[in-house]
Amino acid sequence: MSHSTSDSPSPSTAPSPPPRYYWEDFPVGQIREFGRYEVTREAVLAFAREFDPQPFHLDDAAAEASLFGRLAASGWHTCAMAMRMLCDGYLLESASLGSPGLEKLSWAKPVYPGDILRIRLEVLEARAMASRPKIGLIRSRTSVLNQRDETVLTMESFGMFGRRTAAAP
Amino acid sequence: MSHSTSDSPSPSTAPSPPPRYYWEDFPVGQIREFGRYEVTREAVLAFAREFDPQPFHLDDAAAEASLFGRLAASGWHTCAMAMRMLCDGYLLESASLGSPGLEKLSWAKPVYPGDILRIRLEVLEARAMASRPKIGLIRSRTSVLNQRDETVLTMESFGMFGRRTAAAP
Numbered sequence: 001m002s003h004s005t006s007d008s009p010s011p012s013t014a015p016s017p018p019p020r021y022y023w024e025d026f027p028v029g030q031i032r033e034f035g036r037y038e039v040t041r042e043a044v045l046a047f048a049r050e051f052d053p054q055p056f057h058l059d060d061a062a063a064e065a066s067l068f069g070r071l072a073a074s075g076w077h078t079c080a081m082a083m084r085m086l087c088d089g090y091l092l093e094s095a096s097l098g099s100p101g102l103e104k105l106s107w108a109k110p111v112y113p114g115d116i117l118r119i120r121l122e123v124l125e126a127r128a129m130a131s132r133p134k135i136g137l138i139r140s141r142t143s144v145l146n147q148r149d150e151t152v153l154t155m156e157s158f159g160m161f162g163r164r165t166a167a168a169p
Numbered sequence: 170m171s172h173s174t175s176d177s178p179s180p181s182t183a184p185s186p187p188p189r190y191y192w193e194d195f196p197v198g199q200i201r202e203f204g205r206y207e208v209t210r211e212a213v214l215a216f217a218r219e220f221d222p223q224p225f226h227l228d229d230a231a232a233e234a235s236l237f238g239r240l241a242a243s244g245w246h247t248c249a250m251a252m253r254m255l256c257d258g259y260l261l262e263s264a265s266l267g268s269p270g271l272e273k274l275s276w277a278k279p280v281y282p283g284d285i286l287r288i289r290l291e292v293l294e295a296r297a298m299a300s301r302p303k304i305g306l307i308r309s310r311t312s313v314l315n316q317r318d319e320t321v322l323t324m325e326s327f328g329m330f331g332r333r334t335a336a337a338p
Contacts (some may be wrong), residue, residue, distance in 0.1 A: 051249040053256055054265060067266050067329070075268060076249045080220035083245050087222055096223060097236050099244060099276060106270035160236070 021094035022164035023126065023136030030123040035085030039073060041113035047077040072110040078117075078153050079105070082144050085119045095162030097135060102157035109152045116147040124156065128163075136163050190263035191333035192295065192305030199292040204254030208242060210282035216246040241279040247286075247322050248274075251313050254288045264331030266304060271326035278321045285316040293325065297332075305332050 048057035052074035055062030063071040073081075111117070125139035137158055144153040217226035221243035224231030232240040242250075280286070294308035306327055313322040 047249075051253045053253075054260060054267075056267065074252070076245070076252050079248065080216075080245045083243070084220045084222075091223060098223075098225065101244075101273070101275035101277075103274075104270070104272055105274065107268060108270075 019093060019095040019162070021090055021161075023095070023138065023161040024164050025094075026123045026126060026138045026140070026161070028123050028126055031120070032089070033118065033120050034089040035117070035119040037081045037085055037117040039081070039111055039113055039115040039117060041071070044071065044073045044077065044113050047080070048074050052076060068110045070112060072112055075107040075153075078107065078111045078144060079155075081111075081117060082119065082142060082153060085117070085144075086121070086142065089119060089121075091159075095164075097160040097162060099157060099159050102155050105153070105155040107153055109146075109150050111146070111152050115152075117144050117152070119143070120145060129160075134163055135160050137161075188262060188264040188331070190259055190330075192264070192307065192330040193333050194263075195292045195295060195307045195309070195330070197292050197295055200289065201258070202287065202289050203258040204286065204288040206250045206254055206286040208250070208280055208282055208284040208286060210240070213240065213242045213246065213282050216249070217243050221245055237279045239281060241281055244276040244322075247276065247280045247313060248324075250286060251288065251311060251322060254286070254313075255290070255311065258288060258290075260328075264333075266329040266331060268326055268328050271324050274322070274324040276322055278315075278319050280315070280321050284321075286313050286321070288312070289314060298329075303332055304329050306330075 045058060048054070054074075056066035056068050056072060057063075057074050058071075060071050063069070120143040122141045122143075123138060124141055125137075127137040127139070129135045129137055137160055139156060139158050141154065141156050143151050146152050214227060217223070223243075225235035225237050225241060226232075226243050227240075229240050232238070289312040291310045291312075292307060293310055294306075296306040296308070298304045298306055306329055308325060308327050310323065310325050312320050315321050
């Protein structure tokens with residue numbers, strides 16, 4: 001599962017250098033929809049067992065008696081599934097340098113086994129970093145929607161990206 | 170991995186009824202420290218493969234060339250590990266009803282394999298819900314610290330809890 005920085009064959013997780021998307025490629029107002037993530041019962045239970053073993057994420061009867069109504073994915077599992085869609089949708093092809101954090105994460109509706117999730121991504125702000133001329137910051141709103149077009153998660157997050165202009169010698 | 174609501178033997182993930190902690194048991198200003206979570210290289214790679222396959226979470230050479238300096242856990246993995254500590258520390262013994270969301274999540278420092286994490290939890294606000302007399306809302310600040318007493322993650326999150334007084338017949 002590792003790859004080198006040489007030209008040797010690399011797994012699908014390794015982006016091809018050079019990146020396709022730099023900081024400049026995320027103009028404010030840009031909206032993109034992408035992704036398709038099928039939520040399985042097995043994955044909901046496996047994530048809950050490891051990270052969030054509250055009864056409404058593990059047990060049908062407990063979930064029916066809860067506010068969720070039936071077995072529901074951990075909110076952190078929804079975040080993780082969203083991250084995978086963001087990676088596959090554009091981050092792995094980008095000059096992504098990681099994220100310092102986020103604001104206003106809302107688990108708006110439960111996510112259930114059988115749901116099919118997708119991403120709606122809107123660029124809210126693009127900010128140069130005065131202290132680091134090769135890096136730019138993007139603030140974006142990520143929405144996760146299900147197959148009924150319901151928004152199940154929203155968050156406003158920050159991403160650091162390499163800049164195309166500063167990256168050139 | 171399921172449990173019934175009867176008195177039959179249940180797995181460790183099932184809280185014993187009645188809950189030990191209700192909404193009333195989280196007074197504003199309460200501070201608790203708990204948890205011990207050892208971050209393994211295997212778990213960092215497994216989480217990254219499934220949910221966040223960016224090179225700095227999967228590959229040593231790529232991580233060394235990144236802002237992280239060496240292989241670092243996905244920020245979502247840190248959230249998931251924190252959630253497990255919150256569950257084991259008090260949520261599984263509580264009348265927890267889930268969370269509507271959070272504010273101001275900061276991945277303050279990288280989390281590396283070999284780190285040992287713990288939780289510091291401070292109650293910031295306790296709010297009754299006028300529309301739902303049996304439920305109260307708690308806003309708390311969760312900090313995740315490592316073995317060097319560095320704060321690696323902070324977040325302010327909301328939790329819904331059953332109320333002791335309203336729960337009594």
